[in-house]
Amino acid sequence: MAKTSSVxxxxxxxxxxxxxxAKRKALKATIMDKSLPxxxxxRAQLKLAAMPRNSSxxxxxxxxxxxxxxxxxxxKLKMSRIALRELGSLGAIPGLVKSSW
Structure with a gap:
């Protein structure tokens, strides 16, 4: 189990x-528009740089x-291999068959 603070x-x-x-997309479009001065x-680049890093x-x-x-x-399943194996062994994931020989 991961640290709760990290999650x-x-x-x-x-x-x-x-x-x-939306704001980041608009600023990036302004920055990439070669027809603008x-x-x-x-200025758009400075505004983008002033935004919080975690908004990226x-x-x-x-x-x-x-x-x-x-x-x-x-x-595709939004889970780790360990959780996938556990749920697969329990039969909780439809279509998943754990192989054994």
Missing amino acids: EKNNRRRKLVDQSA IEERF RTRIRNRCEITGRPRAYYR
């Missing part, structure tokens, strides 16, 4: 990313929904 920190980051996604693009999508860490484990994460 909560990641959840706060997700919330902050959702809140500031350089001063305006530079790249700061989010994929974590298991069940245990909070950050490694060996399956994106």
